[in-house]
Amino acid sequence: MPKSKSSKPSQLTFRKATVHDQKLARGQGGDFHQIAGKDSPVMTTAQGGPVADDLNSLKAGAPGPTLIEDFHFREKIFHFDHERIPERVVHARGYGVHGYFETTRSLKEYTRADLFQRVGEKTPVFVRFSTVAGAKGSFDLARDVRGFAVKLYTKEGNWDLVGNNMPVFFIQDAMRFPDLVHAVKEEPDRAFPQAQSAHDNFWDFISLTPEAMHMVMWIMSDRAIPRSFRFMEGFGVHTFRLVNGNDKSSFVKFIWKPKLGLQSVVWNEAVKINGADPDFHRRDMWDAVQAGNYPEWELCVQIFDHDFADSFDFDVLDPTKLIPEEIIKPVSVGRLVLDRMPDNFFAETEQVAFMTQNVPPGIDFSDDPLLQGRNFSYLDTQLKRLGSPNFTHIPINAPKCPFHHFQQDGHMAMSNPVGRANYQPNSWGLGPRPDPKRGFRSYPGDESGPKARLRPESFADHYSQARQFYQSQTPVEQNHIAMALTFELSKVETLAIRERMVSHLRNIDQDLAKTVASKLGMGKLPKAADAAVPPRDDLEPSPALSIIENGPKSFAGRKLGVLVDDGSDATVLKKLQQALKKEGAAMELIAPAIGGIESSDGEKMPADHMVDGGPSVLFDAVAIVLTKNAAKRLSQEATALDFVSDAFHHCKFIGFTEGAAELLSAAGVEPKADKGVVPLDSPASAANFVDACRQLRIWEREEKVKL
Numbered sequence: 001m002p003k004s005k006s007s008k009p010s011q012l013t014f015r016k017a018t019v020h021d022q023k024l025a026r027g028q029g030g031d032f033h034q035i036a037g038k039d040s041p042v043m044t045t046a047q048g049g050p051v052a053d054d055l056n057s058l059k060a061g062a063p064g065p066t067l068i069e070d071f072h073f074r075e076k077i078f079h080f081d082h083e084r085i086p087e088r089v090v091h092a093r094g095y096g097v098h099g100y101f102e103t104t105r106s107l108k109e110y111t112r113a114d115l116f117q118r119v120g121e122k123t124p125v126f127v128r129f130s131t132v133a134g135a136k137g138s139f140d141l142a143r144d145v146r147g148f149a150v151k152l153y154t155k156e157g158n159w160d161l162v163g164n165n166m167p168v169f170f171i172q173d174a175m176r177f178p179d180l181v182h183a184v185k186e187e188p189d190r191a192f193p194q195a196q197s198a199h200d201n202f203w204d205f206i207s208l209t210p211e212a213m214h215m216v217m218w219i220m221s222d223r224a225i226p227r228s229f230r231f232m233e234g235f236g237v238h239t240f241r242l243v244n245g246n247d248k249s250s251f252v253k254f255i256w257k258p259k260l261g262l263q264s265v266v267w268n269e270a271v272k273i274n275g276a277d278p279d280f281h282r283r284d285m286w287d288a289v290q291a292g293n294y295p296e297w298e299l300c301v302q303i304f305d306h307d308f309a310d311s312f313d314f315d316v317l318d319p320t321k322l323i324p325e326e327i328i329k330p331v332s333v334g335r336l337v338l339d340r341m342p343d344n345f346f347a348e349t350e351q352v353a354f355m356t357q358n359v360p361p362g363i364d365f366s367d368d369p370l371l372q373g374r375n376f377s378y379l380d381t382q383l384k385r386l387g388s389p390n391f392t393h394i395p396i397n398a399p400k401c402p403f404h405h406f407q408q409d410g411h412m413a414m415s416n417p418v419g420r421a422n423y424q425p426n427s428w429g430l431g432p433r434p435d436p437k438r439g440f441r442s443y444p445g446d447e448s449g450p451k452a453r454l455r456p457e458s459f460a461d462h463y464s465q466a467r468q469f470y471q472s473q474t475p476v477e478q479n480h481i482a483m484a485l486t487f488e489l490s491k492v493e494t495l496a497i498r499e500r501m502v503s504h505l506r507n508i509d510q511d512l513a514k515t516v517a518s519k520l521g522m523g524k525l526p527k528a529a530d531a532a533v534p535p536r537d538d539l540e541p542s543p544a545l546s547i548i549e550n551g552p553k554s555f556a557g558r559k560l561g562v563l564v565d566d567g568s569d570a571t572v573l574k575k576l577q578q579a580l581k582k583e584g585a586a587m588e589l590i591a592p593a594i595g596g597i598e599s600s601d602g603e604k605m606p607a608d609h610m611v612d613g614g615p616s617v618l619f620d621a622v623a624i625v626l627t628k629n630a631a632k633r634l635s636q637e638a639t640a641l642d643f644v645s646d647a648f649h650h651c652k653f654i655g656f657t658e659g660a661a662e663l664l665s666a667a668g669v670e671p672k673a674d675k676g677v678v679p680l681d682s683p684a685s686a687a688n689f690v691d692a693c694r695q696l697r698i699w700e701r702e703e704k705v706k707l
């Protein structure tokens with residue numbers, strides 16, 4: 001059989017080193033020389049030895065073999081082979097930002113925590129936002145809880161407030177955490193689905209866990225698909241303690257409120273964003289910080305005493321319950337500003353080690369069994385991830401206040417005690433000593449009781465606050481919850497699990513149960529699940545729980561995408577730009593070619609995206625500024641049609657010039673469809689359009705487009 005061309009020994013195999021290779025190796029010629037800047041330092045090995053050639057391994061002749069004495073090659077490959085550390089067992093995908101916390105109200109009356117003593121005190125912080133279930137390389141718009149972990153480098157040690165963007169949790173006892181996480185992650189035999197709760201194992205676990213029902217309402221709501229990290233709240237979840245200088249304790253819940261208001265996307269949009277830009281949330285944060293639009297949150301506290309705790313409808317130590325803002329109004333005590341991206345993702349975002357047990361004197365734990373379990377878990381996981389008890393020596397984890405202790409040695413020890421004494425008490429008068437006055441003193445709660453594996457009776461009501469949450473939503477949001485449940489349960493293959501879930505829904509809201517059952521094509525409504533205590537229906541709705549009710553009424557921090565082509569009306573574009581600038585919003589141009597367009601006044605305008613790369617799901621509102629000819633041309637292109645049709649179906653505001661009408665019609669959007677489709681037909685109309693965009697979405701449309 002004749003040998004195929006490719007199976008012949010290649011010429012290259014026996015090629016002698018060329019003059020070009022040798023020059024390159026000496027850094028004297030070719031492209032390599034041009035890339036090196038004139039002040040580039042000499043490359044060295046990790047041992048500091050200068051390197052002559054970083055492109056070719058040391059060989060005996062050409063092509064080799066490679067020699068084992070090539071210490072530079074060995075070191076380079078060795079290091080590369082060990083670059084990865086275990087990803088976090090949960091919250092693997094995250095994005096970190098530096099900033100500061102400024103105290104705006106003294107809490108001296110309640111806590112001796114140093115950072116809350118003085119108004120104007122600034123504390124450096126590092127915040128890491130995350131999704132929970134997906135792997136490090138998963139996509140940003142998964143339906144999931146978002147982590148909101150804040151490390152405050154206070155003058156009395158690090159305080160880690162390791163929270164989420166939802167104020168309640170799935171389970172009441174840390175003992176159940178591994179099962180919850182196993183159930184939500186990809187199924188162990190098939191290793192899918194990635195970053196999704198829509199599968200049998202998750203809903204099997206949930207439907208067997210009635211205490212999860214309140215959290216189910218949250219994750220099926222739009223809170224689980226935020227528009228950006230910048231537009232979501234953060235919650236410490238647990239009830240913590242504040243302890244003042246007289247050792248008096250109060251209870252507290254911590255809430256971060258975004259200055260730009262709350263905003264989420266819709267599910268159909270989330271699915272498409274994941275394809276168009278899997279890094280949508282990180283890019284949003286990066287862009288905002290680079291542009292100097294520093295994201296900001298207010299820290300609010302709900303402070304209450306033991307009498308309130310005793311009189312409240314639920315146990316304040318139960319992490320599946322919240323205290324409605326209408327019952328205790330959150331008080332603003334500080335602002336969090338994020339103003340600097342890490343220099344290196346791995347060194348900071350990946351290596352940062354948050355631990356709930358990091359609290360400064362004056363902030364203490366409550367007996368919430370979930371919090372107690374977390375205090376054990378976080379230290380443990382850091383050792384696994386970072387490989388040494390010396391992970392506190394890594395700059396992102398080290399306190400920024402002076403610190404002194406006798407801990408020493410271990411892998412990668414960077415700071416060891418100096419001098420003779422490495423223990424205490426010692427009679428040399430050397431080294432640090434505890435200070436009973438300044439040091440952390442645990443609140444002397446008077447706890448006792450027989451040892452038992454138990455759940456308090458006061459944790460038994462699993463449905464009442466779930467119902468309260470659902471009934472506090474606007475009809476649009478209630479519909480989204482019903483659709484999310486339907487979608488998720490439609491991916492569950494086991495009928496009994498779907499039914500079990502609907503039987504829980506009957507204890508939350510009959511209409512919700514009926515809608516989901518009918519959308520799932522379930523013939524008969526299953527009977528309501530047995531409830532440990534009867535669900536209450538006398539809880540007042542809490543409007544603070546709705547995203548739509550608490551919209552920002554501003555387009556600030558948002559982005560308009562403008563579809564343009566040659567000849568686009570220059571005045572409209574300029575007016576839009578001016579109105580957006582005034583609002584504090586951004587504008588990006590989407591054109592048939594990335595090279596850009598020539599507008600009606602002959603100005604060359606570069607595009608930010610070509611049509612295929614800039615679908616409307618990436619923008620908060622869109623404008624179509626086209627000539628008749630351009631609209632006609634683009635009416636033939638699927639991506640341009642999707643641009644318009646998606647924006648309409650996602651209830652976005654759409655501005656359009658007269659010339660663009662044909663594209664709108666071709667995409668099935670009547671130019672007079674509703675008041676969210678706005679003609680840009682006069683110089684004033686651009687500003688009016690941006691005003692209208694302050695509503696963010698035109699929800700009246702949803703009924704018509706059936707999201």
Ligand code: HDD
Nearest residue numbers: 088090091128147148149163164169174177237377378381
């Ligand atoms: Fe957790 C990470 C938030 C319950 C065990 N958790 C982690 C992160 C956040 C939270 C934001 C990511 C931190 C980062 O960015 O590095 N976790 C929560 C909240 C909870 C909660 C708000 C309930 C109120 N967690 C929880 C329980 C346990 C854990 C009950 C175990 C008993 N969590 C961990 C962990 C992680 C973690 C395994 C994984 C990576 C890490 O800690 O650093 O220890």
